[in-house]
Amino acid sequence: MNNIRTANLLVEARVISKISQNDDHNYDFEQVKFLVLRKLEGKSNHEYITLDYYLNSFDDQLFIKPDFELGKEYILVLIQCDDGKIFLPGGNLSRFRIEENKINQTKMTKIDFLLLLQRIRNYENSLTDIDSLCDLIDEIPGEEKLDGEFVIVHPDFKNKPKGEEPLLTFELNHLGAKDKDGVQLSFEQVRTALLNAISAWNSVSCSYPVFSISGTPYTGSGQGGDNRSTITFEHWQGLPNGRGFSMGEGQINEYDIVFNSELRWNTETTYPISYPTYAAPIYPPYQYFPTIGPGDLQDVATHEFGHAVGLDHVLKSEYTMYTTQYQDDLWWEKTYRRSLNAGDIAGKIYMDPDFSVSAAQPCPKMLLANQNYEPLSISGTLTVPANCYLEIEPLIGFDSHGDPILLGRELQFSPNASLTINGTLNAI
Numbered sequence: 544m545n546n547i548r549t550a551n552l553l554v555e556a557r558v559i560s561k562i563s564q565n566d567d568h569n570y571d572f573e574q575v576k577f578l579v580l581r582k583l584e585g586k587s588n589h590e591y592i593t594l595d596y597y598l599n600s601f602d603d604q605l606f607i608k609p610d611f612e613l614g615k616e617y618i619l620v621l622i623q624c625d626d627g628k629i630f631l632p633g634g635n636l637s638r639f640r641i642e643e644n645k646i647n648q649t650k651m652t653k654i655d656f657l658l659l660l661q662r663i664r665n666y667e668n669s670l671t672d673i674d675s676l677c678d679l680i681d682e683i684p685g686e687e688k689l690d691g692e693f694v695i696v697h698p699d700f701k702n703k704p705k706g707e708e709p710l711l712t713f714e715l716n717h718l719g720a721k722d723k724d725g726v727q728l729s730f731e732q733v734r735t736a737l738l739n740a741i742s743a744w745n746s747v748s749c750s751y752p753v754f755s756i757s758g759t760p761y762t763g764s765g766q767g768g769d770n771r772s773t774i775t776f777e778h779w780q781g782l783p784n785g786r787g788f789s790m791g792e793g794q795i796n797e798y799d800i801v802f803n804s805e806l807r808w809n810t811e812t813t814y815p816i817s818y819p820t821y822a823a824p825i826y827p828p829y830q831y832f833p834t835i836g837p838g839d840l841q842d843v844a845t846h847e848f849g850h851a852v853g854l855d856h857v858l859k860s861e862y863t864m865y866t867t868q869y870q871d872d873l874w875w876e877k878t879y880r881r882s883l884n885a886g887d888i889a890g891k892i893y894m895d896p897d898f899s900v901s902a903a904q905p906c907p908k909m910l911l912a913n914q915n916y917e918p919l920s921i922s923g924t925l926t927v928p929a930n931c932y933l934e935i936e937p938l939i940g941f942d943s944h945g946d947p948i949l950l951g952r953e954l955q956f957s958p959n960a961s962l963t964i965n966g967t968l969n970a971i
Contacts (some may be wrong), residue, residue, distance in 0.1 A: 547663050552585030552621040555641070556592060558611050571595060579618070583657065587623055594631050607635040609930040615899030618656070622830065630826050675680060693864065693890030694855040699855035701853065701938040702795050702895055710936040711798060711851060713737075713754065713773050713827050714761035719804035723818040723837040730760050733840070737774065740844035743863075743883050744891055752899040754848060765799040772851075773796050788841040800844075800850040804911040807837040814839055814878050835875050842880045843867075854890045863887045870896060927960045 545779045556577035563573050575593045596609055606771065607630060611617070620637040623629050630877050639656065646656045686695050690793050717733040745752035746910055757773070765775045802808070809815060820834040829835065849864050857864045863880040864887055883891070 546637045546694065547620050547660060547694065548666075550620045550622055550632070550637070550664075550942065552587050552619075552623045553583040554579050554585070554587075554592065554619050554623075555581040555583060556619055557616045557618065558613050559698070561611065561613055575609070577617075580616065581750060583618070583622075585623065587629070590627075591622075592619070592629055594629065596631065596634065607633070609634045609638055611638070612640075618646070618653075618660075621661075624830055626825065628825060632828070641909065643796060689886065689889060691858060692886035692951050693893065694857055695890070695894070695914070696850070696855045700795055704754045705897055707894070710753050710755060712761075712938050713756045713772045713774050713798075714759075714762040716763060716773065716775045717755055718762075720776075720802065720809045720840075721804070723807050723815055725807060725808055725821065728808065730933045732810045733808075734758075736808075736840045737844050740841045740848055740881070743845050743881065744848055745793065747883065747888050747891040749897060750892045750895045752896055754851065764933075765801050770797055772799060774800045776802045778804050782785075795853060800847050802840070802843070806835075808840040813874055831870045836873070838875045839878045839881075842878045845883075845923060846880050848865070849890075850885065852891055853894045857886060859884070864890070 556579050558575060559578050560576040561573060563571060567573060572595050575594050575596075577594070579589055579592055582588070593676075594609070597665075608652055618639040618641065619631060619959045620633070620639075621629050622632050639654055644653050646653060651659075683785070687699060689951065714732055715729060715730070717730045720733050722728050723734075734756055741754045741756065745754055749754065761773060761775075761777075762774070763771075765773045807821065809818075815837075818836050819940065820836050823832055823835045824828040843949060845863055846866075854864050855864045859865060861879065862884045863882070865880070867877075
């Protein structure tokens with residue numbers, strides 16, 4: 544939805560050519576040329592528009608590789624920079640195919656869709672409009688827990704159980720990582736900052752560690768589907784970092800993180816008091832400031848490892864899983880995401896629980912987590928601490944395929960409440 548609101552050029556266009564090429568760094572990209580049929584909004588008077596996008600980029604909830612068909616017509620939600628370059632900021636999240644006057648093979652007509660765009664851009668949209676937009680782009684929003692304290696990427700995304708080796712061990716290629724002065728960082732400088740970020744998640748009480756980084760430098764690039772979890776610094780026309788899951792029987796068995804090699808990075812314990820600024824990349828989301836400073840590698844990495852835990856973005860601006868706001872002044876100086884907040888910690892415990900239900904819990908916000916849907920053996924009376932609420936999402940059985948059937952609502956117990964349980968508790 545933010546792609547729609549920040550766009551400054553909307554057009555209806557037809558694909559007239561598609562060409563695959565290599566850039567100066569030998570990365571594959573596709574160049575798609577459009578004939579503009581109608582300008583819907585914006586100042587451009589281009590008869591033709593050309594879009595370039597890399598074929599080896601990773602999909603996430605902010606960018607999905609565009610998928611265009613020759614001869615087909617689309618509504619494109621674009622950003623035109625001051626130098627005239629035009630970008631499709633969300634990839635497939637910003638392109639809407641027109642087929643028999645319908646949008647993206649749904650029942651929504653083109654005119655209804657244009658009215659939807661207008662409402663979203665004017666901040667007049669309803670919750671129904673948001674649902675309609677998610678349906679159009681086939682976006683599956685993350686599932687909120689504890690009223691938005693944390694969000695899970697998908698209910699089937701889980702890390703390997705405690706004690707099952709190997710854990711998610713990342714291989715690091717530090718080449719392309721530059722310091723605040725534009726000088727190549729050493730392997731140990733980069734690895735130390737990343738280990739600090741990993742420690743934030745691995746050290747969460749009542750949860751088991753899931754990450755490590757190899758001490759041997761990696762020389763390859765991030766390749767999805769190769770059963771290797773990698774961290775690399777590469778030229779990437781998009782975000783300063785990226786993520787991609789590889790699933791196997793419901794478990795996260797591979798995760799690749801790519802940091803933008805066009806950015807500079809701080810790896811020091813504290814953020815530098817002074818630093819030279821440099822020209823920002825000319826593509827979104829960096830269009831808000833002509834010059835920027837070094838991003839904090841530990842801050843960004845801690846956020847990205849949260850995705851590897853299985854957590855999605857939240858709307859709470861003080862949390863690690865809050866996304867970078869590139870329109871904010873000095874966004875590159877932020878370091879607060881190095882430290883997990885209550886919702887981040889609760890999310891880690893939920894995804895990787897390791898505690899006794901009878902033990903005192905140090906986290907003020909958490910769920911009783913039982914991800915394998917096995918009964919928790921509990922008896923006696925539990926007292927909810929004075930500063931806590933207890934929420935239980937009951938399991939009432941399994942369907943014919945063995946999938947869990949949940950009650951569909953949570954049971955909430957207020958502070959100081961007493962809960963008496965006889966037998967077993969089937970809950971997640």
